[in-house]
Amino acid sequence: MSLTAKDVAEIARLLEESAFDELSLELDGLKLSLRRGADGDVRADPAVEAPPATVAPRAAAAAPATAAPRAAGDAGARDVTAPFLGTFYRAPKPGAAPFVEPGSQVEDDTIIGIIEVMKLMNTVRAGMRGTVTEILGRDGALVEYGETLLRVAPAA
């Protein structure tokens, strides 16, 4: 049993139209958790690990952000860029603490944000090890494909 991106979008829509604030779905080997945010938007709770490749193979959910080498001047810091166009969120839900702040230590699989594409919440991971030096992606703003979300000084 696997869910397509369309299935997840449909489930999110059902929740949105319902009177419930939270939905938890468990199918063999797959766990999907959706929670209504304070703004009424439905978003996947990234703290609950749904295997993203199974959930949305076509929307490439949780594709690791690509770390691009930075131009000189930033002492070897590298860009973590948006793997697709969508609305960028720095925190799992409005009012919550951001996933990362300048100074945060990140590993390859550390979640650094969420990009929403048509109500589908895709977690974005650092894709490298190091220390966050700067955050450029604005919370709730449209980010383009390839846009720099944050910069990371790679661990030695």
Added chain:
Amino acid sequence: MAIRRLLIANRGEIATRIIRTCRQLGIETVLAASEADRQSLPARLADRTVCIGPARAADSYLKVGTIVQAAVGVGADAIHPGYGFLSERAALARLCEEHGVIFVGPTAAQLEAVGDKLRARGEAELADVPLAPGGPVASAEDALRMAGHIGVPLLVKAVGGGGGRGMKRVDRLDELPAAIALAAAEAGAAFGDARVYLERYVTRGRHVEVQVLGDGEGRVVHLGERDCSVQRRYQKLVEESPAPELSDRLRHRLHEAAVRFAARLAYRGAGTVEFLVDAERGAFYFLEMNARIQVEHPVTEAVTGIDLVAQQIAIAGGDGLRLEQADIRRQGCAMECRVNAEDPRRDFQPSPGRVSDVAWPSGPGIRVDTHIEPGSSVPPHYDSLLAKIVAHTPDRAATLALLRHALATTRVVGVATNLDFHATVLADREFETGGVDTGFVARLLARRAAAAEASPHG
């Protein structure tokens, strides 16, 4: 609702052309571009460009959710899909509806009705539009029985196909079962729909299509026809309006049939009804309807003086159809050559690369729709159309002369083009007479190959 900001979900010359009309209408444009097109001419002309994904179309121009997300994200009221890519995808029209974004095109239901070629045939029948003998096949016996009735040669066509894709010609009945099996397998893989149907093959047919505009409430006007018989493997190369060597009676019947078909669907926006014309017998058959702006729309704009993109935007924005049939007058003759980055000496293989230098023709009666300027890149990921060169004068002989001259002054350096091939077509006696059938280019190429063989040094 008036459209104030429009997202263009396309690239190349058509993106450039849509931006031009939007400027005249005072509409802000946002171009949704792939990474490969960020430096393109339309990206610089648009008021804003957003990068929607990598070069591969499947990861950018073909992503329905991303396109609508981009429109919502930039605050666009509407999406213009251009042609190709998602332009006839009902899923995009539907998602637009769900998010309150105007889709500049027909309704999702209309896209579905004309996208399924069997359904379109059914609608044509109900609209009293002539069809080539044929129909759906359920089994091999069924097919043989129908084929016996239709006669050979015939075509096996994919229900989900169109534009020449998903067709097989069968010349002998004993080839039919294998052709059907192959066509069904290919159609299943290409269109996700393995259904096929049979249709009589008209050996000497001309491709004539009628441009229509509908208000979505059942009122439809036509803007005359275009003859697109100069095709290579179903890809149009030269288009002209009016169709030459056609009786006024047949021309009129084509216009009426197209209007009946579109009116039956209460069609909304700009569309084209394609016919196969057997001029010798005075007969014609419905082929399909294209529910989008077409590549060759400038020839119609030239003879009618009507901006079709502006009409599309007006209808989509709720202004309705501002034209009456009596308002539409057609003057003179217009002819268009599609300049492609492809190499006729290598079986028309695409020739991507960088255009180091280019000179397009200009002057009275000449229009060039292009996104190519010196330094432009021609990415290998998309179709190879570089420009459309259109000539318009009061009569066909003068238009032909003007277009020949325009092609002779055109220069494209850095990529191979089919410019010389166009010159050969325009110089051909049969083409000059007018009214060639769709086998014209194949015969021309065969003659050239034979001539090259006869004189190896020529």
